Each structure stands twice: as structure tokens, then as C-alpha cells.
Amino acid sequence: MSAGLLTVSPSPHIHTELTVPQIMRGVIFAMIPALLFSIYNFGIGALYVTGLSVLFCVAIEYAIARYLLNRAASIYDGSAIITGMLLAFNVPSNLPWHIILIGSAVAIGIGKMSFGGLGNNPFNPALVGRVFLLLSFPVQMTSWPVQGATFSLDAVTSATPLGILKEGIRSGTPVDTLLSEMPSYTDFFFGLQAGSLGEMSAFALLLGLIYMLYRKIITWHIPVSMLVTIVVMTGIFWLIDPTRYASPLFHLLTGGVMLGAVFMATDYVTSPFTHRGMLIFGFGIGVLTVLIRLFGSYPEGVSFAILIMNAFVPMINKFAKEPRYGVVKEKRK
Amino acid sequence: MKLHHKLKTFKLGGVHPDDQKISAGVAITPLPLPKVVTIPVAQHIGAPAKIIVQRGDMVKTGQIIATHEGFVSSNIHASASGRIGVIEEVMDSSGFKHTAISIRVKGDDWQENIDLTETLVEEIKLEPKEIVARIMEAGVVGMGGAAFPSHVKLSVPEGKHVDHLLINGVECEPYLTADHRLMLERPKEIIVGIKILMKALGVDKAIIGIEDNKQDAIELFQELLKTETGIAVEALEVHYPQGGEKQLIQALLNREVPSGGLPADVGAIVHNVGTTYAIYQAVQKNKPLIERVVTVTGKSVKQPSNFLVRIGTPVIDLLIAAGGVPEDTGKIVSGGPMMGKAIADLDVPVAKGTSGILLIPKDEASRAEVYNCLHCGKCIEACPMGLEPYHLLLMSKKGNSQRAKEEHILDCIECGSCSFVCPSNRPILDYIRLGKTQIRKQKKV
Ligand code: SF4
Ligand code: SF4
Numbered sequence: 087m088s089a090g091l092l093t094v095s096p097s098p099h100i101h102t103e104l105t106v107p108q109i110m111r112g113v114i115f116a117m118i119p120a121l122l123f124s125i126y127n128f129g130i131g132a133l134y135v136t137g138l139s140v141l142f143c144v145a146i147e148y149a150i151a152r153y154l155l156n157r158a159a160s161i162y163d164g165s166a167i168i169t170g171m172l173l174a175f176n177v178p179s180n181l182p183w184h185i186i187l188i189g190s191a192v193a194i195g196i197g198k199m200s201f202g203g204l205g206n207n208p209f210n211p212a213l214v215g216r217v218f219l220l221l222s223f224p225v226q227m228t229s230w231p232v233q234g235a236t237f238s239l240d241a242v243t244s245a246t247p248l249g250i251l252k253e254g255i256r257s258g259t260p261v262d263t264l265l266s267e268m269p270s271y272t273d274f275f276f277g278l279q280a281g282s283l284g285e286m287s288a289f290a291l292l293l294g295l296i297y298m299l300y301r302k303i304i305t306w307h308i309p310v311s312m313l314v315t316i317v318v319m320t321g322i323f324w325l326i327d328p329t330r331y332a333s334p335l336f337h338l339l340t341g342g343v344m345l346g347a348v349f350m351a352t353d354y355v356t357s358p359f360t361h362r363g364m365l366i367f368g369f370g371i372g373v374l375t376v377l378i379r380l381f382g383s384y385p386e387g388v389s390f391a392i393l394i395m396n397a398f399v400p401m402i403n404k405f406a407k408e409p410r411y412g413v414v415k416e417k418r419k
Numbered sequence: 420m421k422l423h424h425k426l427k428t429f430k431l432g433g434v435h436p437d438d439q440k441i442s443a444g445v446a447i448t449p450l451p452l453p454k455v456v457t458i459p460v461a462q463h464i465g466a467p468a469k470i471i472v473q474r475g476d477m478v479k480t481g482q483i484i485a486t487h488e489g490f491v492s493s494n495i496h497a498s499a500s501g502r503i504g505v506i507e508e509v510m511d512s513s514g515f516k517h518t519a520i521s522i523r524v525k526g527d528d529w530q531e532n533i534d535l536t537e538t539l540v541e542e543i544k545l546e547p548k549e550i551v552a553r554i555m556e557a558g559v560v561g562m563g564g565a566a567f568p569s570h571v572k573l574s575v576p577e578g579k580h581v582d583h584l585l586i587n588g589v590e591c592e593p594y595l596t597a598d599h600r601l602m603l604e605r606p607k608e609i610i611v612g613i614k615i616l617m618k619a620l621g622v623d624k625a626i627i628g629i630e631d632n633k634q635d636a637i638e639l640f641q642e643l644l645k646t647e648t649g650i651a652v653e654a655l656e657v658h659y660p661q662g663g664e665k666q667l668i669q670a671l672l673n674r675e676v677p678s679g680g681l682p683a684d685v686g687a688i689v690h691n692v693g694t695t696y697a698i699y700q701a702v703q704k705n706k707p708l709i710e711r712v713v714t715v716t717g718k719s720v721k722q723p724s725n726f727l728v729r730i731g732t733p734v735i736d737l738l739i740a741a742g743g744v745p746e747d748t749g750k751i752v753s754g755g756p757m758m759g760k761a762i763a764d765l766d767v768p769v770a771k772g773t774s775g776i777l778l779i780p781k782d783e784a785s786r787a788e789v790y791n792c793l794h795c796g797k798c799i800e801a802c803p804m805g806l807e808p809y810h811l812l813l814m815s816k817k818g819n820s821q822r823a824k825e826e827h828i829l830d831c832i833e834c835g836s837c838s839f840v841c842p843s844n845r846p847i848l849d850y851i852r853l854g855k856t857q858i859r860k861q862k863k864v
Contacts, residue, residue: 093761094514094762095786097758097759097833097835098758099759099783100436100757102434102840106843109795203791204790205792205843354796359794360799361796364796408805408807409431409805410804411665413830
């Protein structure tokens with residue numbers, strides 16, 4: 087036997103099945119329930135926006151890698167598809183195509199490739215794109231089509247539950263009255279509310295979460311610490327004054343909390359390495375989200391909260407170390 | 420499986436590779452003597468042994484052919500009788516060339532003072548000091564893979580108090596079954612070996628740790644030890660690297676060996692079951708370490724086997740006995756898939772630390788595409804020492820030994836869990852090894 091044909095490489099000689107393409111495929115798969123709900127709710131417009139966003143993101147990443155950076159196209163890892171889907175999930179389902187194009191260009195060009203591509207970007211690319219659009223196109227980004235609208239890009243628009251709440255409280259209406267005019271919590275849970283394309287159905291997002299936990303793609307630390315923080319904080323305010331503050335359940339089921347906790351905050355690249363770090367990170371996002379929702383001028387704060395905490399990740403990584411075997415007290419440098 | 424009983428395991432990290440113990444049901448069979456045995460003089464950690472024979476000498480099986488150089492070294496014995504042939508450098512399983520003594524095998528003529536009968540000798544006549552001397556004389560080294568001279572481990576440094584002997588029957592490497600078979604087929608000898616070790620160390624407590632995928636071995640030892648006091652069997656969770664010395668101490672005693680320290684610092688000494696058996700042979704039968712059990716296995720291997728092999732037998736003989744080298748073989752590993760070494764030469768001799776020969780099919784032999792680090796944290800989650808492997812890789816790559824040392828790179832036990840789990844296929848352990856070598860070099864300068 088010709089031994090020369092044998093591979094000689096250092097140990098280990100086996101590897102887990104879960105590699106980058108598998109993980110990316112898993113995440114995409116986990117987003118499908120939310121996408122289906124969105125199509126059910128908003129009609130084909132949701133699919134159109136998502137499709138365009140994915141297409142733009144992949145094309146832009148390909149173009150930048152090939153023609154600007156002169157290196158092999160990195161699109162096969164699937165991460166651009168995820169960015170595209172997440173960007174779409176964070177915008178209204180009737181957004182015009184040119185705004186989607188701008189959002190994709192910012193997400194991929196500035197949010198990801200300007201830092202050197204996958205693995206090097208400090209901020210969640212989809213959120214960079216989303217926040218840019220929110221600041222540049224405030225009107226288009228906050229006119230949500232009513233549910234049930236079919237493929238008609240200028241359907242009647244309605245406000246989100248969080249928007250109604252913020253406006254109502256400002257004009258002095260008690261929370262009870264405001265809530266009585268909105269759908270029930272069960273409706274919220276299944277996604278019968280106005281909002282961005284992928285954020286409405288907590289149920290669909292939870293399916294995605296369970297799938298990702300089962301496949302061991304992510305751990306529970308970030309979603310749980312973020313959600314628990316939000317429940318506890320909004321719960322305290324609610325107990326103090328239920329006429330001015332909505333219940334924790336309301337806060338969990340509306341806006342981008344679930345989408346943020348399941349898909350945005352858990353992005354590997356822009357979240358901490360260790361479990362301890364993840365708990366701190368989720369806690370920080372929870373606190374900031376509640377502060378913005380209750381006291382800020384925007385009705386919703388999840389995107390900003392995540393982006394702000396993204397900036398703290400290097401610091402969290404430095405301090406939130408795992409315990410070490412045989413090292414009693416770690417001197418911190 | 421007992422319900423409500425949580426199996427013990429180590430506390431940090433670890434991974435769960437598919438255990439693939441395909442040869443577990445195959446009894447140990449002795450491999451016929453080869454025509455030539457090639458016995459390296461550096462099969463152990465420490466100084467190579469000094470050769471005391473010359474080409475043309477006639478030797479008997481079990482006769483010393485190279486003596487230990489200093490304390491941290493080991494004697495080497497003829498594993499077959501015959502005439503000494505060439506003494507030259509040969510490729511061994513480390514991938515480097517080392518001096519080896521070849522013997523042209525003629526018959527199997529053992530030295531007279533070795534007891535070759537199968538009778539179990541239970542009475543331990545020797546005193547602790549004599550036991551250690553006999554173990555040293557017999558050239559016994561750790562047979563789980565590291566090949567650290569056993570007499571050194573038994574010579575507890577002044578001022579340290581050892582209260583527990585731990586016997587490593589974990590065999591956490593996937594595929595390997597040599598220790599498992601030995602536990603099933605030679606349990607009584609292993610128990611006497613444990614008693615010898617307890618006497619040598621002056622301890623009255625011993626625990627045998629066995630992974631839960633070897634129920635038959637666990638039950639067998641529980642049965643045999645029913646009437647014994649002081650020796651316990653503990654079933655451990657199947658969790659790699661459960662058999663790492665530091666991990667086993669944590670799992671069984673909930674103690675942590677301090678960074679840079681020794682097991683004796685926390686009152687424990689660990690020996691592998693194979694070593695314990697060899698110690699029985701050395702002390703009760705006066706038989707030096709000249710043979711061992713080697714698993715030959717792999718997904719495409721025709722007859723996965725556990726062979727009793729003389730040290731110095733070329734690997735190719737084992738492969739032929741296991742039905743030949745399968746067509747699709749892409750890599751041959753000496754040891755297990757997590758920590759073993761790939762070999763390129765089929766004439767590499769079996770050494771005291773060779774626990775198995777694993778044949779890996781072509782489609783699993785080479786590494787997959789490498790991506791950027793995703794910051795997924797899976798390597799940190801997997802590290803049983805609580806290190807940050809991704810970070811150690813970066814520092815080793817940059818040559819920043821100072822920082823790497825501060826981040827405890829020297830605590831890495833090279834278990835491979837980080838590289839195993841990295842979704843980006845990053846060569847983490849390769850770089851950590853490089854970083855460790857850089858530090859050791861600096862120390863020497
Ligand atoms: S090889 Fe070293 S760094 Fe990697 S997991 Fe094992 S102990 Fe940790
Ligand atoms: S497992 Fe690999 S990709 Fe994940 S953090 Fe470690 S080195 Fe990076």
C-alpha cells in the first residue's frame with residue numbers, strides 16, 4: 087500500500103457536523119415560520135420585500151468582495167441571506183424597492199464589509215441598515231399596512247400597538263382604555279397586529295428559537311436574560327402605576343422584543359463569547375429597551391438597545407471570563 | 420440505567436463525539452510474533468534509555484536491552500527472543516526518527532525468572548519501596564497514551580499527602596476499546612494491581628472511574644468488589660475528555676489541580692487500568708512491560724479487533740490481521756481520533772503508549788474549509804480547562820507568548836475539544852501547540 091497517499095495532520099482527526107454552512111442554513115430555517123406568518127398576515131408584499139432584500143444583500147456582498155476587495159466571493163456561507171432576511175423582518179411589508187436597496191447597501195456595505203466581512207463587524211449589519219433607514223425615511227419606515235392587506239403597496243396603514251400606547255399616554259388616556267381598543271394578547275401572540283414584517287408573531291419566533299436551541303446553534307443565555315429583564319423591569323413600573331404603564335406581557339408580545347431576543351441579539355459575531363458575557367449583554371439590552379420604550383421619544387427601542395450593547399461587547403469579553411480550571415482567583419488586567 | 424442518579428462528570432466544557440466503540444464486543448486475541456521487532460529506546464516521557472546490547476547478541480524475551488537514564492526514564496526489554504539486528508533511527512508514531520533496537524525473532528524463549536502461568540497471585544509480598552523499584556525495573560509507563568514512567572508518579576514528593584488512588588477506566592476516546600476489553604477479561608488482576616498501588620502509596624481509598632457506555636465492566640467490578648472495602652467503582656457520564664487526568668480528579672473528588680501543579684498537590688494519583696494490569700504483571704509475576712492490548716478499528720475495517728501485541732511489532736502486521744487496509748483509507752492514526760497521531764509509515768512499531776490504530780476513510784481524512792472566527796464562543800464552551808481557545812490562537816499566531824502565558828496557554832491539555840467543535844474549522848489546537856513550543860523555546864534560551 088502506498089503510504090504516501092495518507093493524510094498526515096495533527097489531532098483532532100474528527101470534527102462536529104455543525105459547521106458554518108450548516109449553522110447558517112439552520113438559522114434561515116428557523117426564520118421560516120415568522121416569514122410564513124408574515125405572508126399570511128400581509129399577503130405577498132411580505133414575500134416581495136424579503137425576496138428583494140435577500141437578493142440585494144447577496145448581490146452587494148458578492149460585488150464588494152469580488153470587485154472592491156478582490157477576493158473570493160464569500161456569499162456561499164449564507165450569512166448575506168440571513169442579513170437580507172433580518173433586514174426585511176425589521177421593515178414594513180410595503181416598503182418601496184429603492185429604500186430596500188439603500189438599506190441593503192448600508193447593511194452589507196457599511197455594516198459588514200467595511201469591517202472586513204463576516205466575523206469582523208462590531209454591529210449587527212441588519213440593524214445598522216434598519217436604523218439608517220429609520221433616520222432617513224421616517225415616514226415610510228413607520229407606515230405599517232393593516233393586516234390582511236393583499237399585494238397592494240399603498241394599502242391603508244395603521245399604527246403599531248406600541249405607537250398607539252405612546253401617543254395615548256402622552257395625551258393622558260389611561261392604559262386600560264387604550265388596551266381595550268387593541269387586539270387581545272392571544273392575537274398579539276399569534277401575530278395579529280401591525281408592525282414590521284417579521285416581528286409580529288411571538289409564536290412563530292418562539293418556534294424558531296426552539297429549533298435553534300434544539301440544534302445547539304445558540305444557547306438560552308441571551309434570549310432568556312433579555313426577556314426576563316424586560317418582564318421584571320416593566321413589571322415593576324406596571325405594579326407602581328398600571329394606569330400609565332402597560333403590563334409585562336404587553337411589552338413581551340408587541341414590537342420587536344421577540345424578534346430581537348431570538349434573531350438579532352443572538353447574532354454570534356456581535357454578541358459576547360462567554361455565557362456570563364451573554365447574560366450581561368441580554369440584561370443590558372433589556373434595560374435599554376425598557377428605558378427607551380417608557381421614557382424615550384421613540385415608541386420602540388429594541389434596535390437601538392441592541393446596537394448600543396454591540397458597542398460594549400469588546401469590554402464585556404474582557405471582563406466576563408469563564409471560570410478556569412485550577413486558577414483560584416484570576417487577576418484581571 | 421438507574422433513574423434519578425445523576426452520573427458524575429467534570430465541571431467545565433467538554434464535548435460529545437459519537438463514541439463508535441465498534442470493537443467493544445471483540446475478545447482480546449494474541450497476535451503471532453512478527454519476524455522482526457523494532458523497539459524504540461524513547462517510548463516514554465523523559466530521557467531515552469541507554470542501549471546495553473550489541474548487534475549480534477542473543478537475547479531472551481523479557482531481558483533488559485536498554486536501561487533508564489536518570490530517574491525520569493524507563494527500562495526497555497526485549498519483547499521477543501532472538502538475535503539483535505541493526506540499531507538505527509526509525510520513524511516512530513511521533514512522526515520523528517528515534518533510535519530503535521531490532522531483534523530478529525527466533526522462537527519465544529523467556530527469561531527463567533518470569534512467571535508465565537495464568538494463576539492469580541493475590542498475596543502482595545513486597546514492601547512499598549520494593550514495589551516501586553520493581554515497577555521501575557519492569558519499565559512500566561502510563562499506557563493510556565502519555566507514557567509517563569509509573570515509578571515517578573508513585574514517588575510522591577516530600578511534603579505532599581496523597582489520600583486517593585484513582586484508576587482511569589474511562590477510555591473516553593471514541594473507537595478505542597483496549598481498556599474496556601482488559602477490564603472485562605482481566606478484572607481480578609486489575610484489582611490486585613490496585614491493591615499493589617494502594618500499598619505502594621500508603622492510601623486506603625481507591626476509586627475506579629468508568630464511563631457509562633461500559634455497563635458490563637461497571638457491573639463486573641461492582642460484583643467483584645462487593646466484599647472489598649476501600650475500592651469503589653464510579654460510573655461516569657460519557658463526556659469527552661472524562662479520562663483527562665485533571666478532569667477525572669474533578670469528576671471523582673471534586674478537586675482541582677492548581678495551574679502548573681501536580682495531582683499530588685490535591686492528594687490524588689491517577690493510573691490507567693492498562694498500567695494497573697502491567698503493574699500486577701511486574702510485581703506479582705516479575706513480567707516486564709513487553710506487550711499490550713491494541714485496538715485496531717475504523718468504519719471500513721473488515722474485522723475490528725483487540726490484539727495482545729508485543730512491543731515493537733510493525734503496525735502493518737496488526738492491519739493485516741484485522742482484514743487488511745480498506746480501499747477507502749485516507750488516514751491512519753496511532754491512538755484515538757481526538758488525541759492520536761497520524762502516521763505516514765506502516766512500519767511504525769507498536770510502543771508502550773500505543774492504545775489503538777484507527778483507520779479513517781478518505782472522505783473524513785482531510786479538514787474542511789476554514790472560515791473567519793464567528794465569535795460563536797463554542798470553543799470556550801467546549802474547553803475543559805476554561806480557556807479561551809480562539810484568543811490563544813490569535814496570540815500564538817501573532818507570536819505574543821507573554822500574553823498567551825498570562826492567558827494560561829500552558830494549562831491546555833491538548834484534548835482537541837476546541838478544534839473539534841469550531842464551526843469555522845479553525846486550526847485552533849495547531850496554533851496553541853505552536854504557542855506552547857514558542858514559550859518552551861524561550862525558557863531554554
Ligand atoms: S485543546 Fe486546549 S484549549 Fe482546546 S479545548 Fe482542549 S484544553 Fe482547551
Ligand atoms: S469556535 Fe471557532 S468560530 Fe467559534 S469562537 Fe471559537 S474560534 Fe471562533
